[in-house]
Amino acid sequence: MPKLLRLNDDANGATNGATNGTPPQLEPAGQWTAESGMGVELSVDQEIEERFLAAPQIGIEFPAFNDGRGLSQAVLLRSRHGYQGDLVATGAVQPDILHYMRRCGFTAAVLPGGDVPDPQTLAPYSDYYQACAIEPEPGRFRIERGPSNIPT
Amino acid sequence: MYRYDTFDQQFVDERVAHFRSQTERYLAGELSDDEFLQLRLRNGLYIQRLAPMLRVAVPYGTLSSRQLRMLAHIARHYDRGYGHLSTRQNMQFNWPELAEVPDILADLATVQMHAIQTSGNCIRNVTADEFSGVAADEAVDPRPYCELIRQWSTSHPEFDWLPRKFKIAISGAEDDRAAVNVHDIGLLVRRRSGETVFDVLAGGGLGRTPVIGSLIREALPVRHLLTYLEAMMRVYNRYGRRDNKYKARIKILVRAMTAEGFKARVDEEWSHLKGSPSTLTDEQVAGMEAHFRPPAYVERPGAAAALAADRLKDADFARWVRHNVSPHKQAGYAIATLSTKETGTPPGDVSDRQMEAVADWAEAYGFGEIRISHQQNFVLPDVGQDQLYALWQAAQGERLAAPNRGLATDIICCPGGDYCSLANAKSIPVAEAIQAQLEDYDYLHDLGELDINISGCMNACGHHHVGHIGILGVDKKGREYYQVSIGGHAGNDASVGQIIGPSFFRDDVPRVIRRIFDVYLAERVENESFLHCVRRIGVEPFKVEVYAKAA
Numbered sequence: 235m236p237k238l239l240r241l242n243d244d245a246n247g248a249t250n251g252a253t254n255g256t257p258p259q260l261e262p263a264g265q266w267t268a269e270s271g272m273g274v275e276l277s278v279d280q281e282i283e284e285r286f287l288a289a290p291q292i293g294i295e296f297p298a299f300n301d302g303r304g305l306s307q308a309v310l311l312r313s314r315h316g317y318q319g320d321l322v323a324t325g326a327v328q329p330d331i332l333h334y335m336r337r338c339g340f341t342a343a344v345l346p347g348g349d350v351p352d353p354q355t356l357a358p359y360s361d362y363y364q365a366c367a368i369e370p371e372p373g374r375f376r377i378e379r380g381p382s383n384i385p386t
Numbered sequence: 387m388y389r390y391d392t393f394d395q396q397f398v399d400e401r402v403a404h405f406r407s408q409t410e411r412y413l414a415g416e417l418s419d420d421e422f423l424q425l426r427l428r429n430g431l432y433i434q435r436l437a438p439m440l441r442v443a444v445p446y447g448t449l450s451s452r453q454l455r456m457l458a459h460i461a462r463h464y465d466r467g468y469g470h471l472s473t474r475q476n477m478q479f480n481w482p483e484l485a486e487v488p489d490i491l492a493d494l495a496t497v498q499m500h501a502i503q504t505s506g507n508c509i510r511n512v513t514a515d516e517f518s519g520v521a522a523d524e525a526v527d528p529r530p531y532c533e534l535i536r537q538w539s540t541s542h543p544e545f546d547w548l549p550r551k552f553k554i555a556i557s558g559a560e561d562d563r564a565a566v567n568v569h570d571i572g573l574l575v576r577r578r579s580g581e582t583v584f585d586v587l588a589g590g591g592l593g594r595t596p597v598i599g600s601l602i603r604e605a606l607p608v609r610h611l612l613t614y615l616e617a618m619m620r621v622y623n624r625y626g627r628r629d630n631k632y633k634a635r636i637k638i639l640v641r642a643m644t645a646e647g648f649k650a651r652v653d654e655e656w657s658h659l660k661g662s663p664s665t666l667t668d669e670q671v672a673g674m675e676a677h678f679r680p681p682a683y684v685e686r687p688g689a690a691a692a693l694a695a696d697r698l699k700d701a702d703f704a705r706w707v708r709h710n711v712s713p714h715k716q717a718g719y720a721i722a723t724l725s726t727k728e729t730g731t732p733p734g735d736v737s738d739r740q741m742e743a744v745a746d747w748a749e750a751y752g753f754g755e756i757r758i759s760h761q762q763n764f765v766l767p768d769v770g771q772d773q774l775y776a777l778w779q780a781a782q783g784e785r786l787a788a789p790n791r792g793l794a795t796d797i798i799c800c801p802g803g804d805y806c807s808l809a810n811a812k813s814i815p816v817a818e819a820i821q822a823q824l825e826d827y828d829y830l831h832d833l834g835e836l837d838i839n840i841s842g843c844m845n846a847c848g849h850h851h852v853g854h855i856g857i858l859g860v861d862k863k864g865r866e867y868y869q870v871s872i873g874g875h876a877g878n879d880a881s882v883g884q885i886i887g888p889s890f891f892r893d894d895v896p897r898v899i900r901r902i903f904d905v906y907l908a909e910r911v912e913n914e915s916f917l918h919c920v921r922r923i924g925v926e927p928f929k930v931e932v933y934a935k936a937a
Contacts, residue, residue, distance in 0.1 A: 299421070300424050300547050302545070303623060303624055305543065309544050331547070334543050354404065358400060363538060363540055365663055371663050
């Protein structure tokens with residue numbers, strides 16, 4: 235049974251890694267209208283249109299787990315278009331990609347198998363070098379960095 | 387050189403733990419072969435013909451003595467006592483056990499090393515001029531910008547799942563030793579009116595479709611380096627082909643869009659990113675540059691005179707100096723190339739003992755720093771001119787003193803069918819057979835500058851397209867054949883070689899190469915290099931000679 239996994243800490247107390255309800259109903263972009271009140275699902279080669287921003291959820295369907303196009307779409311939706319709603323990864327969602335998805339602005343993912351990944355897989359690193367959709371200041375210059383005590 | 391701070395160390399430590407858990411999940415059957423494949427590739431681990439192969443990152447080819455000793459330890463403890471210097475300045479181990487790889491990565495992390503993104507469809511180790519920071523002909527040291535790119539590209543949230551692998555090279559010298567023209571992105575760093583700027587090339591590459599990169603932006607100020615890269619990577623990530631792996635590199639996209647079209651698309655994307663928080667400040671750039679300040683050079687009065695006397699005294703030493711020693715920025719110092727191309731040794735293969743010897747010499751005759759060149763040789767960047775003789779004597783004892791840098795025996799060669807599961811044909815025995823007929827130094831020297839590059843398949847790890855003579859292993863109905871091209875070049879005026887005609891059996895290759903030499907020696911005008919001769923007279927005279935007599 236597919237499960238909806240939260241990737242963010244939302245206002246309702248859900249946290250990264252919590253499973254929270256059932257996957258949203260999404261209409262493919264070709265059929266979707268803003269009037270429907272439903273979420274829209276984009277294929278990874280879909281150009282982003284302003285009208286999608288009215289959707290309460292936007293799903294991005296990964297055709298294969300190693301196809302990174304959906305990551306760029308998510309970044310554009312968040313950083314360029316200021317989309318505030320739920321951004322949901324669908325399709326070939328693989329647990330080891332979730333930490334990338336989260337940083338690109340996804341707030342949830344539909345796990346096809348329903349097995350909830352372990353905390354290390356969800357958040358393997360304390361911090362990162364670069365800026366990302368949820369952290370616009372690059373870590374490289376944000377993090378307090380002291381000299382390493384390990385000799386070279 | 388760059389030293390890790392607390393954050394860098396924490397990141398590589400967490401990466402080791404992360405990969406250890408992924409390996410355990412795989413061994414427990416929780417990850418499929420295909421899933422684990424993608425994850426292990428991003429940690430440098432291939433499964434090869436005979437065993438796994440681990441590619442360790444040597445960022446822009448720079449190592450400390452301590453790091454090289456750790457590589458020697460890994461060779462001895464986890465492998466069969468040797469490693470292989472790759473054409474991307476990395477070190478490969480051919481025989482590790484899969485279950486031990488997390489331990490190897492943990493050992494590497496103790497000396498600030500890793501294998502992150504040395505394979506897979508992601509941004510690979512950034513390569514640079516092996517003489518960075520020390521070359522007499524250098525305008526700007528590229529290493530600080532290499533390190534900025536290394537950090538920026540490490541586990542990038544958006545660009546770790548690209549259509550295909552992605553290689554960036556930087557050169558800051560007059561003579562391009564980093565082959566920037568044949569990289570996905572090539573950067574030429576320059577100082578113009580007191581400002582550090584980059585000329586940006588895109589869409590170059592070797593492989594199945596060799597292409598010389600197109601200049602898509604001139605004089606990009608350093609503060610915009612990362613945002614401009616972000617724009618290029620986003621255009622590639624979104625629009626690069628994913629339906630056919632042979633058409634997935636950025637060169638195919640640039641060609642399809644045209645260089646102008648690609649540039650327009652990148653500029654449009656960049657217009658949104660320019661000035662964003664990833665823009666570098668002067669302090670950030672200066673902070674990174676400070677990691678690469680010159681070491682504590684001393685005055686070496688009499689060093690040049692001592693070197694001159696040593697050369698007069700010993701003709702063999704003089705010969706080595708002539709080919710393997712390059713001019714240094716600093717008076718009294720020199721750059722020494724330790725060739726791995728002794729006949730009978732696979733090009734680029736180095737033993738644990740050799741690694742330890744090189745690590746010791748780097749401390750005795752320098753500041754404990756070593757470089758790896760894309761020609762698969764070791765380089766000691768800071769040798770006192772008066773120390774060269776002692777270094778050369780020591781290097782002879784370890785078979786690292788072949789006086790052949792840039793000559794026809796300094797062959798670039800991939801591991802080929804002896805190791806690599808992608809190869810169509812063996813490459814190491816071909817290199818050895820060519821070297822064996824060039825034992826006469828006077829003849830070798832008379833041939834002059836001559837790059838022979840050998841790849842065992844179209845993936846072109848041996849850079850055959852840009853060899854003055856390129857040799858490519860091909861498979862025809864289960865038999866190994868070799869296609870020969872001439873006139874390629876990887877430097878400033880880069881060119882792709884032209885195939886001279888139908889391919890040959892392996893046993894014929896040395897004779898074919900010999901005939902190519904014959905034509906050159908007969909046709910050249912005074913002081914004309916092989917490359918210039920081919921460019922002047924064309925492929926035809928070579929073709930006529932090779933095929934007339936081979937028939």
